[in-house]
Amino acid sequence: MYGVSTQNGSFGRTNANTKVMGAYYTRLEEMHSAKGLFKFPEGKEVCVLEPSIGDGSAVKAITDRANNENVKIFGVELNDNVAQQTKKDPLIEDCLSADFTNGVVIKNNAFSFIFGNPPYMDDDDTDDGKRDRLERTFLERVTGSYLKKDGILVWVIPYSRFLEYATIKYMIGHYETLHVWKFRGSEYEKWHQVLIVARKTATKIALTDQIAAYHDKYADDTKIPELPLTFEGTELYQSIEVYPSESSEITLFATKEFHPLEAYQFLSIKADLDDYKKLAGKRATQKEYASSDLGKPPIPLKKDSEYLMITAGVGQGFAGTRGKDLHLQRGVAEVIEEAEYKSGDGANASDNGTIAVTTRAKVTMSIIETDGTITVLE
Missing domain, CATH: 3.40.50.150 (Vaccinia Virus protein VP39)
Known part of the structure; x- marks a missing residue:
């Protein structure tokens, strides 16, 4: 045997x-x-x-x-x-x-x-x-x-x-x-x-x-x-x-390549297998594109929209035109915490003030040009 x-x-x-x-x-x-x-x-x-x-x-x-x-x-x-x-x-x-x-x-x-x-x-x-x-x-x-x-x-x-x-x-x-x-x-x-x-x-x-x-x-x-x-x-x-x-x-015990049918077996959803195959076949990776391919958004983007797009991977990868302004870009979205001290009103001796913590979304875009120049846009 x-x-x-x-x-x-x-x-x-x-x-x-x-x-x-x-x-x-x-x-x-x-x-x-x-x-x-x-x-x-x-x-x-x-x-x-x-x-x-x-x-x-x-x-x-x-x-x-x-x-x-x-x-x-x-x-x-x-x-x-x-x-x-x-x-x-x-x-x-x-x-x-x-x-x-x-x-x-x-x-x-x-x-x-x-x-x-x-x-x-x-x-x-x-x-x-x-x-x-x-x-x-x-x-x-x-x-x-x-x-x-x-x-x-x-x-x-x-x-x-x-x-x-x-x-x-x-x-x-x-x-x-x-x-x-x-x-x-x-x-x-x-x-x-x-x-x-x-x-x-x-x-x-x-x-x-x-x-x-x-x-x-x-x-x-x-x-x-x-x-x-x-x-x-x-x-x-x-x-x-x-x-x-x-x-x-x-x-972590997985393949680098995504296997749609194996993933389907683990999903607890009532979905038609053929529909799932079609959905899984639409890859989520960004191919090379030119800036002219994107068009213009119907309304100007707000900060929240930028944050959502960056986290969804929009704008990642190569952009521009080959031989002209082709470059590599990557967006990063992160949550920033900021603390601010507010003093007391002085009416009470034990009132030493408070610390207010606020959070905000910060979006940065790193651009690498063909000559090695790196620019970070915030």
Whole structure:
């Protein structure tokens, strides 16, 4: 039985992962073995993030989700059809249909366990000659943004990529590597994947001799142990404690792109779906326009009208004519509080006066011209 993650776009996997009819597989046998490593806190939630979740089988296996209701799994999946099916899984809290590298907005430092089988790219399979590895982007994203300090990273990666200088440097600088195992038997012979378990630490400098020592420790893959079938009854490996993290802390877990149909499912309104589609199709973003396109208002704008228009986004973005007076403008509306002291009338010795606080709306427009000049209009 296998866990599936399908390929589409920049976060799809290539070469080093198994490709079968457009799907990539993580063998669940290893994941069920690895679950014996971890000690989850009793009676407390642990929030888990899987950036390329597929159908969720792999992450559910390694966290033993079926037997631990306190594990809360959040996933991201590029293929929309797969994501929608995974979203229906009662053992998955939520699944976003997006590219994890640049298509999601997620609450920082909210997860204490991250499992990932990130994308692997050839040097020739990059855009504009860039050599940045997608797996390195994955590592930087989960480390710098989403994984709590002392959180656990479980990472499946080809052995050759694990030994790259930049990978080792990053691991030393941000993690304590607890274990490195290779997949068992023919599975390793085919795809040379290793499973890394590490705990996030405070950021530190990775010294040259540390990088060399780390490389030498794992340079001979024949000395890397195979992942045991089971950890039960053995004293060789002590269980790894996973610290709690509350799902209530994940106040932001969304895609950057607005999905109208998903929003419709959460609206408690009696509206026709076709009408809603038409309404949602009218985007609220301001495209480039010329000042002549706006026309003149039927009556002069008052302060209150200006405030309302600015907060609604009118006038944001590019304005003017290309090659002439094209500029970028942005309006800001804010509420200003002003305090005024009024002295007493002197009739009563205890009358020291009062402080009157008034509020008013302040509207400013910042204009950036093509030569870099910034003007603020109030």
